[in-house]
Amino acid sequence: MSEERMLEHARPELAQAREDLHKFTMRESVVRFYARHDAKLDTAVQASPQALACEAGCSYCCRQFEVVAHPFEVFEVQAYVSRHFTAEQLRGTIERATRNVNERKAATEAARLTLRPTCPFLVDHSCSVYAARPSVCRNYHSTDKDNCQKSFEDPFNTWPNTYAHDVFHAAMGGAAGFKKAVEELGLDTRTYHLSSAFLEAMRSPDSAKRFNSGKRAFVKATFSEFDSSASS
Ligand code: SF4
Structure with a gap:
């Protein structure tokens, strides 16, 4: 089982x-x-x-859903960006993350199901924060790339059972x-949307303090619909 x-x-x-x-x-x-x-x-x-179909340069996973992460993962991405990104890279990432947040905000609940936001860290089909990517991005288990493509192109197609x-x-x-x-440890493990949580982490140093004191790390960032602890 x-x-x-x-x-x-x-x-x-x-x-x-x-x-x-x-x-x-x-x-x-x-x-x-x-x-x-x-x-x-x-x-x-x-x-x-x-046999696995996942390969470098394939990025359907990074464009399929709003990517999610726990606060301890978001802070790792933030630390990586702060250490490695140029001002121009940072500007581009913030623009893309803001676009995702605004698109989501403007969409109706039903329309959100069909959104295909590209992760703000995806650049030329490759992850710009690869060493610090969240755990969900470390998983690679597809056995059929064509099915990933079909699922990407048809949002009403259920996730193919080919893994x-x-x-x-x-x-x-x-x-x-x-x-x-x-x-x-009593720390926040909610599953936040990476775009909005990253923006909040960059703009509000208080988010790390809140996390360390056992409070909700991000107060504006949106949650994954599949996170049952999200509304608490
Ligand atoms: S963080 Fe990297 S691996 Fe994860 S969705 Fe974004 S671009 Fe893809």
């Missing part, structure tokens, strides 16, 4: 994340988690009986384990 298979990955990650969060800072713990997560996914991909199961379970389970460890 798929839930049990995810738990097989979530449990050890939860134990390791608890230990890390006790010994290291949040940022250090996130970096350590990403390293473990990438290694776990590489192993799952090598062992998978299903490498073992890779998917490793990715979802590992991410859930780390998130749970952060949640146990």
Whole structure:
């Protein structure tokens, strides 16, 4: 059963994340988690009986949905941008993120289902924050690129069920384990839309302070519709 298979990955990650969060800072713990997560996914991909279709230069995932991230991931992206981006790169990213936020705001609830916002960090079909990308972006499990394209072109087409199961379970389970460890510390683990949360993180230094004190990190940023804790 798929839930049990995810738990097989979530449990050890939860134990390791608890230990890390006790010994290291949040940022250090996130970096350590990403390293473990990438290694776990590489192993799952090598062992998978299903061939993967994901490849460099394919960016349907980055243009398919509003990309989401937890606050501890948003701050990692923000730190990366602050360290590595030129003023021009930053301006372009902020423009693209603002466009996404405004398009979403202007759309009706029904129209939002068909929006295909391009992630503001996608540049020439490649991720400009690759080393710091959120955990959801580290997952790559599609076995059929044509289906990704069809799903991208037809928003009413459901997400095709053509994925490498073992890779998917490793990715979802590992991410859930780390998130749970952060949640146990009483910190915000809501799933925010990356465009709006990134803008708020850049504009309001208070968002990090709020997060560190156990409050909701972002007060203006929008949430994923699939986050059940979003309205609290
Ligand atoms: S952060 Fe990078 S990998 Fe994730 S959706 Fe954006 S461009 Fe794609």
